[in-house]
Structures are given as structure tokens and as C-alpha cells.
Amino acid sequence: MIEDDKGPGGNRFRTASGGRIDRSQPVRFTFDGRAYQGYAGDTLASALLANGVHLVGRSFKYHRPRGIVAAGPEEPNALVTVRRDWRRTTPNLRATEVEIHDGLDAVSQNRFPSLRFDFGALNDRLSPLFPAGFYYKTFMGPERFGRGASGAWARIYEPVIRRMAGLGRAPVDGDTDSYASRHAHCDVLVVGAGPAGLAAALAAAEGGARVMLADEQAEAGGSLLGAPDVMIGGEPAADWREGALARLMSFETVTVLTRTTVFGAYPDHLFGLVERLTDHLPDQGRGVPRERLWQVRARHVVLATGALERPLVFPGNDRPGVMLAGAAATYLHRYGVLVGTRSVVVTTTDSGYRIAADLAEHGVRIEAIADLRGRAGEAAEAAARAAGIPIHGGVSVLGTGGRLRVSSIRLALRDGRRERLEADSVLMSGGRSPTLHLFSQLRGRLVWDARHHAFLAQDPLGGVSLAGAATGLVEAPVDDAFESGTAAGVQALAALGMSGVGTVALGASMQSLPPADSVVPVAPVARHLEAASFIDFQNDVTAKDLRLAAQEGFRSIEHIKRYTTTGMATDQGKTSNVNALSHVSGVLGRPVGDIGHTTFRAPYTPVTFGALAAECRGTLFDPVRLTPIDPAARERGAIFEAVGPWQRARYFPKPGETMHQAVARECLAVRTSVGVFDASTLGKIEVVGPDAATFLDRMYVNAIASLPVGRSRYAILLNEAGFVIDDGIVSRLSDVRFHVTTTTTGAARVLAHMEDYLQTEFPELRCWLTSVTEQWAVVAVQGPRARAVLAPLVEDVDLAPDVLVHMAQTEGRVLGVPARVFRVSFTGELGYEINVPAGYGRAVWSALLSAAERVGGTAYGTEAMHVLRAEKGYIIVGQDSDGTLTPRDLGLPVGERKADFVGKRSLSRSDMLVTDRPQLVGLETEDGRVVLEEGAQITRDSAPAVGTHAVGHVTSAYHSAVLGRSIALAVIEGGRAHLGETFHVPMPSGVIRVKVVSPAFYDPKGGRLHG
Amino acid sequence: MLQIRCPWCGEDRPEIEFRYAGEAHVVRARLPADESDAAWAEYLYLRTNPKGWHAERWHHVHGCGRFLNAIRHTVTDRIAVTYKPGEPRPTIDDQQGPTP
CATH class of the missing domain: 3.30.70.1400 (Aminomethyltransferase beta-barrel domains)
Known part of the structure; x- marks a missing residue:
């Protein structure tokens, strides 16, 4: 029933009818530069398969050819890069989730020069040299390159290995897309819109709950989208789905989000959702955010997350064309695509038989069902026999053939005979694992269930209901999923104190598991074939690697995971974890349940940084604070610096001035005339x-x-x-x-x-x-002419030196503006700090500056402020002190006469009284032209032996224009006892000799303050 | 992200409105000068660090600005109760807390 008229590669594997694609809407796209056609409704994976393309990538470590394995988010191999333009390139997208649109440009990854011919495949030939823990064992030396971050690993091996073993390349330039975020609250969040999720959402909505229903796919429906023959409550599933959705949409209290992945569950029922808004559109929705991050606080959550099918472990199970049987069924029924024309089904479940019969009915020649178990269920076997499919029970797989696509499979039959079957596809049915990532993130306990060969949710968790296949109903009829969903919705209502209209008994969803569909554990692989039997496709971990880890003494599954990297790739082991555990269980001879499982971590599937950052980019990433005077300073050509969240004017260069020249000029102006400074911060x-x-x-x-x-x-x-x-x-x-x-x-x-x-x-x-802070703008007017500048501009303020003395303050008007006038000084000069309501700050600063300029004054910035205060030995907390210095260490008062204040008791602890505590001192270099480096270490000896303890460090260092030499502040152990002595500052360019002096370099008696 | 009930606001608010402020019920002596070095060092630096229910302070810094106390389980992160500073520490029935 395959259309034959599309020419080579042209949808040769598309069925004539069926599926949810729209055959009247062709879609053109490219993969690795080659043009293909698919249909509206296709994913990149389904469209490629329809064109007979299975080879889509090269593996992570060995560069083995890899094909599409799955039909959903668990896809480990088919990772592609989608290029929209040179800045908007997204690597590592799962082809099974990329919706095609006209003009889609996708490329494969991790191959050079091309997918079909890849130099890196040499690694595969050398694979015996790359055992588990290979990197740890091999790339250790040579020691002469040093260790750690500067060692041979970081300098030589890592860059090469990262190039060889890679996924897609992240774009280098900034992302030009926009992203949005939204917070929401609801009564019930239903995750997954398959039959169970739809039923749960309906039941909860009918009971009056505010419901959010999220599904990662383009349409709600889940398994119903690929199940044409299923009936629900007597009507075809497709009709029921339409009706259920329409009913849901009719509630104002219901929000249905498609293309939305619930990627994480966080404390107190906060859920992270990412909604993909435009990637599926040909024009990418100009002006619309690309993705939206939802942070949803839900009172109750229903996890209707379904189950993921497991591959089987046998030699050559990673060849393109070897894929999951359930995926083949999905491609047929949802996308109208046959994954091959001659298939062998390798199974450990009865559902493998059903899928084989189903495919046979649609024209696939099933060469055989190879059942790794002893026997199958009678009904399943009968259905397959009726379809004329040869059945081999109790077989083992010896290998597969083919280079870039599987072409054959070799089996060892129960009676010892060997058989080689030609096949262009091998379909694996290894049972299904409930998708319990979110349940586990919510700290729900998972227990191993040997009947299902899967981890199931153990205890009910407050505020959480499970529904559908997530409960373990993995092979059950859709009606059961529907019933379990309704029960979960009713359970949610009951938990919220609302009454439902449903009649299903509470808790049914947690208890009424049907008998398991005789899944057997993964059949053991012959020891000599383990090296070719892949468990983690994405990280290239084989059965042999896991055995090696166990043999080398690793016992904890968490250690084995890290040593072998199984389950650590971007798919987080969705298809590999249970197989890895089963294999380790076999090697160690311990039940899987005793080994436990590794931690499920958010995100469920990768989330873009863009979505997580949302609006918090550019100027909104870390907003800056600006003073009211900022625009005036910018007009004056100030150069700014960041001080905490603030932007502050650092200096005001005149044309042609360097920073050094500008700062020297500003400092001298304050010392000899007057300076105006914005102290609003x-x-x-x-x-x-x-x-x-x-x-x-x-x-x-x-x-x-x-x-x-x-x-x-x-x-x-x-x-x-x-x-x-x-x-x-x-x-x-x-x-x-x-x-x-x-x-x-x-x-x-x-x-x-x-x-x-x-x-x-x-x-x-x-x-x-x-x-x-923000109510007052502060203008400091500092310098011997400060009073003269200010006097004509004030009202109701007596500036007389014996009235407004140093450290006095008053209120009045400055330039007609109400002001608090403080006579204070951080420069050592006569000074005032004028506080005016913030809105007047700019005008007052500008007017005071004009007045200052008329007497030879200037504006000065933070750099001059730093120099001026250092000339006086005034500390800056956080620069000259570092959170380990007491006021005594800094030469400040210690409040001896006060009975108590915060910190006083600690000042008399024995360690605070020792004489060799670090103490603030001044340093003068022997050569006054040399400015020390802040942070430089200080030693007693001029040529200290390696490992000698430094006795202190430089905290501030500047050139002082007024003193005509460099100055520095430092903390030195017991420093005040060493005034006049010489210490040394060893630098790469040589040792600098320094003399310890008092930190008050300029006007030590402080006479200028009182001018 | 935790939800924390501010006993001053009477509202459940997201964790980002709050800042953690260390263990609760660590009382500053009325007369620190009378404390021995050992007792003062204990007050400054020694905390209980339990595995289980922990009385701790939070500051509703981006909300009402008030300090509050919470009893939080250090394994499950569940906050059993919040209360105002100065109120006695409530006792928590361990059975009611989720098991780790």
C-alpha cells in the first residue's frame, strides 16, 4: 500500500492513506543540505523515514552510524541541529520532536566530513582501546605539564577529545529571539494529554477545579493520535478525543497547553513548563516570543505521563533501521509511514506480536518474530500465526549486518541451529517503563516490580495522582487508561475538598493494576558479544563497559553511572536506565530492586537557556542604578564605573587627558580650590x-x-x-x-x-x-574654597566656621531648595555634603559645579575620591578591610567606655588581643614613582624562600599628586610596631622595597578639616 | 521553590521573597560582658545542624520586611509551621512529617 509515484526518495515509504498528516499540504525542507518533501503534521523523523532515510547521526564516542530509534522525546540517536540563521541555531534537537515546516534547515551532528563518510569512525575500529573509565585511566600525564587545571589533561587532551566526542555546536553569537515567562496558579495540573490525562482534566474541570493541562506534543491526544481502531466508551478514539477537547475548552477555568513540556517539579508543587511557540512556524512568528517559561504553582498534580518503550540489548542493536516496535506502530498510524518493508521483530513482550501482526496487515513483510522468551501468551501468538508470521521462541540474537543501514539479523534458534534473515528494519519490543521522572522529582519513592520489569510508584504522595500508563498500566487497553484518568481527576477533587461527578472509587488508579503482560527481564547477552551490545546509545555505553565497571569493584549504581557515563547524556537514560540496571544486576548477581535506580533530575528534556532567562537579558539581566545626577555627569563627559549595582562617575577627563592626568587634576583642585562630587549612592x-x-x-x-x-x-x-x-x-x-x-x-x-x-x-x-537612599541626592563640595562657593547660594544656613563646625549639620535652603547641610569630609579638606530631594539633584549639582568652576574648581569622580581619602588614611570598608578585621586592627576606636554594643564582647576574646593581628599601616615605596599593586603580598625578607608566609598585603595604592609620590595602605601582622622599618613586596618584575609609615600621609594633624 | 507562610502577612509567599537568616532561638545574652569566652564562642559559632526538624529564621526582605521563624525539615524541606519571633518553639509530631 505504499505510494510508488514520487520518484527516488520521494515519500516511498508513505502509506496511501491514514495517519494525521495532511497529504494535501506538502512541506519542503532540507537535511544535510539535501531537499526532501514531507507533509503538514510530520516530524523531521517521520518525514525522513517516509523518504527512506534512517541514517541521521554519528554516535558520541565511536562515531558509529546511527538511526532513528523512537518516535518521541526519548529518542537517543537522532539529534540534529536546526539552523534558522547564523545566530539562531539550535543544536541537539530530537528529530522526533522537530515539526517540519517549509524551509526547515536541519543538519546532522558529530561527523566529518559527512554523515556517510566520517573520519571519526576510526574510533569504532579502535573501540577495544576505549573501555569504561578510559579517560580517567589514560589522560593522566605527563607530570611535567603540571596537574589539575594547568595539567596535560586541560591543555592537551581535553580540547582534542571535546572536538572528537561531541554533540552539536552551540551558536557563538547572542540569540536574537525573544522569550517570555509567566507565573500561574491552578487547582489541578494535569501532565500529559493522552486518554488518561484528558479524562483526568475533564473530571477535575467538571468538578469546578481550575485546571491546566500540558502536553509536549503538537496536539493533545497522546497514544490516541496513533490508534485509529481504538474505541472509547463506544465511539472511535479520534471522535472521543475531539469531543473531550471541545468540552475542556468550553470551561473558562481550563487552560490547555500543547507543545509544552513539564520539565521539572520543585518544592511545594511548583512546576517548570516550557511552551514552544514559534519553532514549528515557517516564518517563526515575527514579533512573537520563541518560547515561554511557565512557573505553575498547582495545588494538586495528575501525572498522566505515559510510559517509554525499552530497546533490547543484543549485538548490533544500534545499527540504523533497528528501532522500537512501538515507534514503528506510531510512525505507521500517526504519520502514515512504514519504517521498512521487511522487518524482524525481536521481542520479550506479547505486544511485540500484536505490533508485528498490525504491521503485516499494512503491507510490511515480517520475516520473523524472534522471541527471546521461552513462550508467548496464547492470544498474541495466535494473532501472529493468523497473519502468517514465522515465530521463533527462545532465540538469542547473534548480530546484525549492514553498514549504514541494517540489512540482516543472525539468530541462534532454540534447537541450536543458526539462521540469517534479510531485513531492512529490526523492531525491538522490550517492555515499557512508566514515565515517573516528575514523580521521582517530587520525592516519590519508586520500587522495582519484577512482574512488570519496571520501576513503579510505591506510596501515594500527598497532592499527587497518577493516571494511565504511568501507573504501570503499560500494556492495558485504552479504556483502562480512561478510567484511571477519571479516577485521578476525582481523587484530585477530593484532595482539594471539591466533589466530583465521577463515580470511580478513589485510589483505583494506584491499585487496580492488571496482570503484567508477561515481560521477562532482558535476556543475557553472550559474554563475547557484549562489546557490540549497546545499552546507552547516546553515550555509547555497551554491556561490556558495565561489566567492566562491576569487575573493577564499582557496586553503587550511582558510581557505575558516573564511571561508565550510562544515563548521563542529554536523554538522561530514558531508554537505557532499566536495561543498564538489569545488566548490572546480572553481573553482580543481585536483584534489580536491591541495586536501586539513579536519581531523576530536572529537566525531563533539555530546556533552552533563552527560556530560563526569559526577559532577564541585556539591560534587564542585572538592572543598573543611576543617580539623579547621572545625566548631567554624562553631559560633562564622565567615564563611569560599576560600584555594586550603581554606575558612578569615575573621572571627568578634559579633551586629550588620560585617566591618570584627569585624576591628578581633580585631586589637586580639591586640595587647592574646590571639587564637586556626586555622593548620592x-x-x-x-x-x-x-x-x-x-x-x-x-x-x-x-x-x-x-x-x-x-x-x-x-x-x-x-x-x-x-x-x-x-x-x-x-x-x-x-x-x-x-x-x-x-x-x-x-x-x-x-x-x-x-x-x-x-x-x-x-x-x-x-x-x-x-x-x-533614593529620596536624597547628595552633592559633596570639598576644598578650601567650599565655603566661598556655597555661601552665596544658601538661605537659613549659617556657614560661619564657629557655627557650622566640622561634624555639625543644619537644615535650610540651597539654591532655594530645601536641604540638609552636613559639614563632613571624606577628603581631609573643609567640606560639605548637601542633601536635597532627589528630583533637585541634577540642578543643584550643575549649579554648584558652575559656581565652583568660577573659582577654579572642578567636578571629581570616584577615582579622585579614593586617592583623596587614601592620602588621609581613611579606610574603605571592603577594600582596606575584608570582614576579618576589628576596629582595633584598623586603628579605629573600640568603644571602651561603652557597656555594650553589637560586637563588643568579641573584641575581648583572647584571639582578638594578640599582638600579631593584621594592622592597617601606610607604605611608602623607596622609589616614589612606583605604585604598588593592590593585593600584592608583603614579606619581611627580600628573597623569601618558596612557601614563606606573607605577613600582609597591599589594600590600596595610588599616585598622590599633592605629595608627588606614590602611597599605599596595607595590612601587616603587628604592623604598627614596625613603623619606619623596611618590608618587601615581591613582584614578577622584581622585589619592591617599602617603608612602613603611618596611614595618614597628608595633613596628619587634620588642621585643614577645620578651615 | 518553597512556599513560606509569613506570619505577619498571613500569606503563603514564594521563597524568593525571603532571605534565610540562620538558626532560630539563638539568644544574645542580656549582658554579653558577663559571658565566658567559651559561652560566647558557642553563641557566635556553634549551631545544631540537625538532620530533621530545624527551627530557623527567615527574613521577608522583599515583602513586609519582618523576621519570622520556621520549623523546616532539613531532609524533605517541608516547612511544618511558621511563627513570630519571641513565640515559643512549637513541637512537631515527627509522624506527621513526610519520611525522608
Whole structure:
């Protein structure tokens, strides 16, 4: 019944009628550059098979020719790369899931120069040299290349092996597609829209539940899509399917998602779904996201995920044309494709007989059924005999023939005779394993069921129902799946406290397993044939590899998995895991149930990074924070740097200036005239309440309770272990109101730290913390002319030196804008920090800068700020301190007169009092032109022996324009006892001699602050 | 992603709204100065780290901003109950928890 009129390769294996493809809609596509035709409704796999193409890939390790094995997501071999344009290339797609459309451009992978002739196939000839654990055993030396990341493995072997043993290539350039994401909640999530899933969704929807039904295929229906003769409740399955879908769609409370894979189950019933929106469309749906990530929180989940057929393990079982029997049936009934014209069915199940009879009825010549078991069920055998199929029971397979496609199979018959049968396809029926990936991810326990030769769900799991083949009903009639689905839907309703209209007894789905369809364990392979008997097709793991692992002492299946890589490929062992366990069980002589199974991990099938990232790309990946002054700084040509999430102006170069020149100019301007600086990123917390002073006194090392209104204090924050975690200025605006600043990157951390103590340790204190970082723009005006610049611009602010003294603050107006004016300095010069409501920040900064420029001042950025504070020995928390330094180590006050504050008790622990703790000091290089490298190690000796303990490291290092030489801050063990002594900084270019000095390089007495 | 019931908001909210904040019921001494070095070191650094039910603190940092306590099973991740700081630790019937 094969159409014969399409010319060579032209759908020669397409049936004249039947299937769900649309023969009136031809679709043209290319595979490896060659043009083919399929029909709307085809997958790439079905269309290639219709054209007689079985060879679709080369295997991972041995580069063996490989063909299509399955018809669904479990496909291990037929991985292809789909190219849409040079940036939109997707590797490792399963041809069984790629829907064809006009213009589809797919290519095979892991072959050079071509699929039919591949140099890498040399590996296959050498396969005895590549046993399990080959890489671990072989690529160890030579030692002279070093070890670990710099060793021979990383430098020589790995790059070569990665080129040879590979899958598809990931595109190098950015993905130009867009992706979307959505969060959703539902009462019942039904996974799988086969007969069981449809029935479950219907039952739940009829009971009033909000239902989401997701299926990975293009259409809902599951097994019904390839089952033309099946009847449900007296009507043809196709009609029932249409009716069920229409009924579901009529509920406003039901969402049906096709082309949607539920790839992961996460705690508290969160499910990850990926919906493929445009890959199947010829024009890729311009403007539409390519995929959508759904994060669904479901109160109850029904797993109607079906079952996956297992291959059989025999020599040559990986040749193109050797495939799953159930897949052959699917290709026939769903796609109208015959996978061959002469087939041998190798089986350990009765369903193999049924499929053989079915195929025979549709014109395939079944050369034989080779049953690896002793005997089959009577009904199955009778059906096959009626179709005139020769049956051989109790056989073993000796091998298959053919190069790029199977052409024969050799059998050892029960009576000892050997037989060679010509065949263009060999169909394997090894039983089916319930698809319990999600059940296992939900931490449901799986137990080995010897009758089914499969893992089944053991105990009921809260909030989870199983339905259909997933329960173990793997060979049962569709009516059973339908009934079990209805039961699951009703069970879901009951669990949610809703009543269903169904009448099926609760729990039926978990209990009413029919007698197993006499599946027998995988027939053992003769020892000398194990090397050619593949278990994991995608990772090229053979029966021999598993035996070797067991012989070498591996016992845990998790270890065997990692040693042999079985089950570790992109298919995660969907077709191989049970066969691997069975084989290991045989080698070790232990029951499969004792060996257990490896962990099922999300995702069920690979998910694109695009879908997982969704909208969080580009500027939305890690959004930056900009100050209100940012646009003005950009207009001034500032160069920016990232500081935590902020973009800050680093320096303001004049035309032709280098960074070094610009920073030197900005520093000198602050020292001699005036500089204007955007300090808006400083964290700001307002602390208000009758106990605000008490609270801050307990939080900071410094005395806050005694701080007068109108005054500020530099304050150090410790964690309870006594280490400096932040610093800032605490200003008392009134008896009950404080304005507290934090470091730029510490703002959120400090607020959380304070909230923690306020809420959980000192809940009796009445005060409230409010972040006001973004409410205030801050302009620092620093330098000897700061007062002169500011004076004409303020109202209600007395700037007189003896009124607004250093560390005093007041409120008034600046440029007519309400302002908090703090006289503080992070430069060592006379300075003010003007806080204005954020919306005025840009105007105030610009006006103050103009005023400053009229007296020779300038804008300065963070780099100059760093240099200026280092000249004064002021620390930056996180640069000069690293979370292991106490205030004593840093030469800061330790709050000795206070009874308690967070961290105080720790400061008197014995380890905190030893004299060789790291201490902050200044360093001067002998040659003032040399600027040390931050992070450089410091030693006592000029030529320390290898392995000598470094006594400290450089934390900050700059060229100081005002001092005309380099300066550095460092922490050195017991450093303050070594003032004036010489230490060494060994660098690749030579040892640098440095002298230990006080960290206050400039104006050590601080007279300029009080100008 | 866990769902955590915030006892202040009275809502089940996703884990990403919260930040973990260490073991609960580790009380800071009223007068730390009176603590011995050993007792203070224990307060600072030693935690119970049980396999099973664990009383721990979470901060609803992207929600109401309040701290809360939760009893979570460290094997199954199930949170049996959440409650406000200062309230006594509830006892959990082990039978009610899912077995690991």
C-alpha cells in the first residue's frame, strides 16, 4: 500500500492513506543540505523515514552510524541541529520532536566530513582501546605539564577529545529571539494529554477545579493520535478525543497547553513548563516570543505521563533501521509511514506480536518474530500465526549486518541451529517503563516490580495522582487508561475538598493494576558479544563497559553511572536506565530492586537557556542604578564605573587627558580650590523614635546616645563577631530623629542587619528604620574654597566656621531648595555634603559645579575620591578591610567606655588581643614613582624562600599628586610596631622595597578639616 | 521553590521573597560582658545542624520586611509551621512529617 509515484526518495515509504498528516499540504525542507518533501503534521523523523532515510547521526564516542530509534522525546540517536540563521541555531534537537515546516534547515551532528563518510569512525575500529573509565585511566600525564587545571589533561587532551566526542555546536553569537515567562496558579495540573490525562482534566474541570493541562506534543491526544481502531466508551478514539477537547475548552477555568513540556517539579508543587511557540512556524512568528517559561504553582498534580518503550540489548542493536516496535506502530498510524518493508521483530513482550501482526496487515513483510522468551501468551501468538508470521521462541540474537543501514539479523534458534534473515528494519519490543521522572522529582519513592520489569510508584504522595500508563498500566487497553484518568481527576477533587461527578472509587488508579503482560527481564547477552551490545546509545555505553565497571569493584549504581557515563547524556537514560540496571544486576548477581535506580533530575528534556532567562537579558539581566545626577555627569563627559549595582562617575577627563592626568587634576583642585562630587549612592537610613538614640548606641561602636542635636559622628558598625562590616556618619537631626549613612554597597545589608537586631534582639525599643537612599541626592563640595562657593547660594544656613563646625549639620535652603547641610569630609579638606530631594539633584549639582568652576574648581569622580581619602588614611570598608578585621586592627576606636554594643564582647576574646593581628599601616615605596599593586603580598625578607608566609598585603595604592609620590595602605601582622622599618613586596618584575609609615600621609594633624 | 507562610502577612509567599537568616532561638545574652569566652564562642559559632526538624529564621526582605521563624525539615524541606519571633518553639509530631 505504499505510494510508488514520487520518484527516488520521494515519500516511498508513505502509506496511501491514514495517519494525521495532511497529504494535501506538502512541506519542503532540507537535511544535510539535501531537499526532501514531507507533509503538514510530520516530524523531521517521520518525514525522513517516509523518504527512506534512517541514517541521521554519528554516535558520541565511536562515531558509529546511527538511526532513528523512537518516535518521541526519548529518542537517543537522532539529534540534529536546526539552523534558522547564523545566530539562531539550535543544536541537539530530537528529530522526533522537530515539526517540519517549509524551509526547515536541519543538519546532522558529530561527523566529518559527512554523515556517510566520517573520519571519526576510526574510533569504532579502535573501540577495544576505549573501555569504561578510559579517560580517567589514560589522560593522566605527563607530570611535567603540571596537574589539575594547568595539567596535560586541560591543555592537551581535553580540547582534542571535546572536538572528537561531541554533540552539536552551540551558536557563538547572542540569540536574537525573544522569550517570555509567566507565573500561574491552578487547582489541578494535569501532565500529559493522552486518554488518561484528558479524562483526568475533564473530571477535575467538571468538578469546578481550575485546571491546566500540558502536553509536549503538537496536539493533545497522546497514544490516541496513533490508534485509529481504538474505541472509547463506544465511539472511535479520534471522535472521543475531539469531543473531550471541545468540552475542556468550553470551561473558562481550563487552560490547555500543547507543545509544552513539564520539565521539572520543585518544592511545594511548583512546576517548570516550557511552551514552544514559534519553532514549528515557517516564518517563526515575527514579533512573537520563541518560547515561554511557565512557573505553575498547582495545588494538586495528575501525572498522566505515559510510559517509554525499552530497546533490547543484543549485538548490533544500534545499527540504523533497528528501532522500537512501538515507534514503528506510531510512525505507521500517526504519520502514515512504514519504517521498512521487511522487518524482524525481536521481542520479550506479547505486544511485540500484536505490533508485528498490525504491521503485516499494512503491507510490511515480517520475516520473523524472534522471541527471546521461552513462550508467548496464547492470544498474541495466535494473532501472529493468523497473519502468517514465522515465530521463533527462545532465540538469542547473534548480530546484525549492514553498514549504514541494517540489512540482516543472525539468530541462534532454540534447537541450536543458526539462521540469517534479510531485513531492512529490526523492531525491538522490550517492555515499557512508566514515565515517573516528575514523580521521582517530587520525592516519590519508586520500587522495582519484577512482574512488570519496571520501576513503579510505591506510596501515594500527598497532592499527587497518577493516571494511565504511568501507573504501570503499560500494556492495558485504552479504556483502562480512561478510567484511571477519571479516577485521578476525582481523587484530585477530593484532595482539594471539591466533589466530583465521577463515580470511580478513589485510589483505583494506584491499585487496580492488571496482570503484567508477561515481560521477562532482558535476556543475557553472550559474554563475547557484549562489546557490540549497546545499552546507552547516546553515550555509547555497551554491556561490556558495565561489566567492566562491576569487575573493577564499582557496586553503587550511582558510581557505575558516573564511571561508565550510562544515563548521563542529554536523554538522561530514558531508554537505557532499566536495561543498564538489569545488566548490572546480572553481573553482580543481585536483584534489580536491591541495586536501586539513579536519581531523576530536572529537566525531563533539555530546556533552552533563552527560556530560563526569559526577559532577564541585556539591560534587564542585572538592572543598573543611576543617580539623579547621572545625566548631567554624562553631559560633562564622565567615564563611569560599576560600584555594586550603581554606575558612578569615575573621572571627568578634559579633551586629550588620560585617566591618570584627569585624576591628578581633580585631586589637586580639591586640595587647592574646590571639587564637586556626586555622593548620592551613599546608603541613607532615617532612624526615628523615642528609643532611636539607644538603638543606634547599641548598634555602633561609637557613642551615639550622647550625640547632641545638630552634630554628626563617624561611626563603625561591627557584626557580633567583632569584625567591621560598615561605616558611615550618624547625624542627630532632633532628639528622636537620626540621619545615618552607609557605604554605597552596604546599604541593604546594613538595613537588614539593623532590622534583625531591632526586631529580634531589642524588640522593646521604640524606633523605626526607613531607607531614604533614593529620596536624597547628595552633592559633596570639598576644598578650601567650599565655603566661598556655597555661601552665596544658601538661605537659613549659617556657614560661619564657629557655627557650622566640622561634624555639625543644619537644615535650610540651597539654591532655594530645601536641604540638609552636613559639614563632613571624606577628603581631609573643609567640606560639605548637601542633601536635597532627589528630583533637585541634577540642578543643584550643575549649579554648584558652575559656581565652583568660577573659582577654579572642578567636578571629581570616584577615582579622585579614593586617592583623596587614601592620602588621609581613611579606610574603605571592603577594600582596606575584608570582614576579618576589628576596629582595633584598623586603628579605629573600640568603644571602651561603652557597656555594650553589637560586637563588643568579641573584641575581648583572647584571639582578638594578640599582638600579631593584621594592622592597617601606610607604605611608602623607596622609589616614589612606583605604585604598588593592590593585593600584592608583603614579606619581611627580600628573597623569601618558596612557601614563606606573607605577613600582609597591599589594600590600596595610588599616585598622590599633592605629595608627588606614590602611597599605599596595607595590612601587616603587628604592623604598627614596625613603623619606619623596611618590608618587601615581591613582584614578577622584581622585589619592591617599602617603608612602613603611618596611614595618614597628608595633613596628619587634620588642621585643614577645620578651615 | 518553597512556599513560606509569613506570619505577619498571613500569606503563603514564594521563597524568593525571603532571605534565610540562620538558626532560630539563638539568644544574645542580656549582658554579653558577663559571658565566658567559651559561652560566647558557642553563641557566635556553634549551631545544631540537625538532620530533621530545624527551627530557623527567615527574613521577608522583599515583602513586609519582618523576621519570622520556621520549623523546616532539613531532609524533605517541608516547612511544618511558621511563627513570630519571641513565640515559643512549637513541637512537631515527627509522624506527621513526610519520611525522608
